[in-house]
Amino acid sequence: xxxxxxxxxxxxxxxxGIDRRGFLKCMAWAGTGAFxxxxxxxxxxxxxxxxxxxxxxxAAGELSxxxxxxxxxxxxxxxxxxxVGTLKAAVDKINALSRAPEFLLHxxxxxxxxxxxxxxxxxxxxxxxxxxxxxxxxxxxxVLNDDGKSFRDRYAKNAKGDGWYSFDKKGVxxxxxxxxMNLKPGGLGTLGHEQLEWLEDDVKHLKHSTPIVVxxxxxxxxxxxxxxxxxxxxxxALSYLKKFGSVTVLNGHIxxxxxxxxxxxxxxxxxxxxxxxxxxxxxxxxxxxxxxxxQLRGVLGITDVNxxxxxxxxxxxxxxxx
Amino acid sequence: xxxxxxxxxxxxxxxxxxxxxxxxxxxVSATVxxxxxxxxxxxxxxxxxxxxxxTVAVGTTVTWINRDDIPHxxxxxxGVFKSKVLDTDDKFSYTFSKAGDYQYxxxxxxxxxxxxxxx
Numbered sequence: 001x002x003x004x005x006x007x008x009x010x011x012x013x014x015x016x017g018i019d020r021r022g023f024l025k026c027m028a029w030a031g032t033g034a035f036x037x038x039x040x041x042x043x044x045x046x047x048x049x050x051x052x053x054x055x056x057x058x059a060a061g062e063l064s065x066x067x068x069x070x071x072x073x074x075x076x077x078x079x080x081x082x083x084v085g086t087l088k089a090a091v092d093k094i095n096a097l098s099r100a101p102e103f104l105l106h107x108x109x110x111x112x113x114x115x116x117x118x119x120x121x122x123x124x125x126x127x128x129x130x131x132x133x134x135x136x137x138x139x140x141x142x143v144l145n146d147d148g149k150s151f152r153d154r155y156a157k158n159a160k161g162d163g164w165y166s167f168d169k170k171g172v173x174x175x176x177x178x179x180x181m182n183l184k185p186g187g188l189g190t191l192g193h194e195q196l197e198w199l200e201d202d203v204k205h206l207k208h209s210t211p212i213v214v215x216x217x218x219x220x221x222x223x224x225x226x227x228x229x230x231x232x233x234x235x236x237a238l239s240y241l242k243k244f245g246s247v248t249v250l251n252g253h254i255x256x257x258x259x260x261x262x263x264x265x266x267x268x269x270x271x272x273x274x275x276x277x278x279x280x281x282x283x284x285x286x287x288x289x290x291x292x293x294x295q296l297r298g299v300l301g302i303t304d305v306n307x308x309x310x311x312x313x314x315x316x317x318x319x320x321x322x
Numbered sequence: 323x324x325x326x327x328x329x330x331x332x333x334x335x336x337x338x339x340x341x342x343x344x345x346x347x348x349x350v351s352a353t354v355x356x357x358x359x360x361x362x363x364x365x366x367x368x369x370x371x372x373x374x375x376x377t378v379a380v381g382t383t384v385t386w387i388n389r390d391d392i393p394h395x396x397x398x399x400x401g402v403f404k405s406k407v408l409d410t411d412d413k414f415s416y417t418f419s420k421a422g423d424y425q426y427x428x429x430x431x432x433x434x435x436x437x438x439x440x441x
Binding site: 077078079112113114140141144145183184185186187188226227228284285286287288 | 393426429431435
């Protein structure tokens with residue numbers, strides 16, 4: 001891969017392809033040909049149209065997993081009247097990967113209205129995915145009626161508090177956080193004191209060289225607070241992760257891919273498998289964006305993440321459903 | 323809004339006066355026109371409440387209707403009222419029987435806030 005995409009790196013102070021100070025962002029409308037590469041061992045991102053350019057050594061690693069997000073099962077408006085079909089297409093995409101990913105992460109808004117039948121449908125579809133292991137964190141649409149009890153009963157039985165937990169896979173420490181509960185009037189996503197205390201304790205004894213992957217629904221960085229796209233107390237959470245050499249944060253919620261690098265932390269949001277949302281501030285509201293039918297699958301997608309043991313980095317690859 | 327509400331109240335008072343004065347000599351039938359209860363509407367659209375601040379007379383029933391293609395809720399900041407999840411075209415009503423300022427928000431999209439002033 002090259003680092004020639006000058007649209008992405010604006011201030012390459014360290015000549016390592018990473019803009020550490022400024023707002024390094026990549027608006028990758030998957031399927032439109034836009035893609036970003038951050039080298040220096042931290043993060044790589046490819047859209048589907050570039051997958052063929054990735055050699056086998058880059059595609060394979062000690063650990064690979066996929067992220068899907070915002071399935072909104074039950075949504076049936078014009079922006080995408082067939083969310084079942086597009087989720088199935090995402091699963092087909094996952095199953096077409098040359099090497100089956102170890103597991104699947106879903107970063108929330110599994111359902112549209114927290115209905116049991118919506119969760120059932122998603123579960124049925126995901127049964128056909130090659131990775132048999134799946135990990136979930138709730139979106140605000142998954143905890144509408146019962147403060148998330150039915151979500152936890154189904155997807156996070158052994159979790160703490162409102163549904164947060166951590167696990168280790170091949171030397172990588174994964175942390176699933178919940179930032180969609182107890183939202184305050186006028187506010188953003190919230191982690192809350194209890195969860196923050198748990199997180200501090202959870203990572204306290206880990207070696208600094210342990211790669212960390214944090215996943216949560218609402219972005220843990222300020223994407224666009226005017227639309228509620230951020231988490232109020234995320235800075236506190238990230239302060240506990242400062243000591244680690246490699247931290248990757250995976251979020252959903254905003255239905256588009258975006259990336260940002262800040263020091264050792266790479267932030268990444270995934271596309272929705274259901275419908276796209278407008279770029280920050282580019283519409284009167286963050287409601288579903290209607291795109292022509294033949295373009296819809298180009299703005300929906302999955303994220304495929306590889307971890308190569310012995311390196312700090314995680315490679316994040318975005319694929320559209322086109 | 324407040325002007326039309328007070329005219330309504332006046333009409334209601336007049337109707338009761340009529341019944342009070344003349345009703346005694348004539349049995350009051352079920353067909354005697356009742357003054358309509360005051361109502362008002364807040365439209366939810368484009369991730370906002372409209373009007374964002376609504377002033378009503380005490381006793382008014384306010385109905386929120388979700389015209390967005392995303393579900394929303396109507397939740398009072400201090401727990402006075404709380405709707406279920408409102409999908410597209412769903413409604414929620416609350417009658418403001420006490421004067422006061424009622425701040426509320428959408429608990430799914432907390433950037434959405436509104437206020438009802440009952441006076």
